Amino acid sequence: MILESVEHGPLIWPTVEDNGVMRTKKYAELSVAEKIQDDYLWERVQLLMQGTSLTKQERECKLYDAFDKFTHIKGESLHTYYLRFTQLINDMNIYKMKMEQFHVNTKFLNSLPPEWSKFVTDVKLFKDLHTSNFDQLHAYLEQHELYANEVRIMRERNQDPLPYVENQQMTPPHFNPYQSSYNNPQLQQQFSPSQYGSI
Numbered sequence: 321m322i323l324e325s326v327e328h329g330p331l332i333w334p335t336v337e338d339n340g341v342m343r344t345k346k347y348a349e350l351s352v353a354e355k356i357q358d359d360y361l362w363e364r365v366q367l368l369m370q371g372t373s374l375t376k377q378e379r380e381c382k383l384y385d386a387f388d389k390f391t392h393i394k395g396e397s398l399h400t401y402y403l404r405f406t407q408l409i410n411d412m413n414i415y416k417m418k419m420e421q422f423h424v425n426t427k428f429l430n431s432l433p434p435e436w437s438k439f440v441t442d443v444k445l446f447k448d449l450h451t452s453n454f455d456q457l458h459a460y461l462e463q464h465e466l467y468a469n470e471v472r473i474m475r476e477r478n479q480d481p482l483p484y485v486e487n488q489q490m491t492p493p494h495f496n497p498y499q500s501s502y503n504n505p506q507l508q509q510q511f512s513p514s515q516y517g518s519i
Contacts, residue, residue, distance in 0.1 A: 376415065383412050387419075391431045398465050401432070402458045409454075421450060428454040432461075435472040439464050 335342045392401055405428055429440045439461055
């Protein structure tokens with residue numbers, strides 16, 4: 321009855337007999353006491369619906385704010401980071417908040433800590449951020465978490481990260497920037513420097 325009153329106006333009263341035909345009672349036919357009761361109910365419904373609307377808007381504002389401020393927490397694993405991000409996006413989807421896929425993917429990648437920068441760059445070069453989803457990006461990055469953790473540990477040990485960068489070049493030995501999969505012997509052989517002679 322409340323839903324009906326929201327969609328079609330004040331509460332429709334029960335049917336009455338009129339010349340042998342049953343019909344619903346109209347507002348004008350209500351007694352003074354019934355009209356007061358009906359008006360009061362309608363005002364209560366309006367207030368409830370207004371409160372629901374304000375609560376939804378406030379929740380949406382908080383979710384947009386949480387999305388803007390979302391970042392990696394120090395010491396957090398990639399999986400935990402991914403789960404927190406998934407929960408936020410799911411909450412936004414519940415409220416039908418429209419987000420561009422590119423925007424969501426960019427936020428997911430750019431909020432990772434510096435030790436992931438090498439792989440974030442690789443993803444941006446070789447994945448289409450307009451059509452991929454962040455689940456796919458997470459699955460790709462997860463394969464390289466061990467190396468990212470090694471980079472983080474070395475950075476924490478060295479005050480100045482430059483010596484480590486010079487020694488390690490921050491690149492796994494099997495990395496080939498021209499392929500999305502690092503372990504492809506055919507491509508490595510194809511681009512072998514020995515084919516072109518010494519410089």
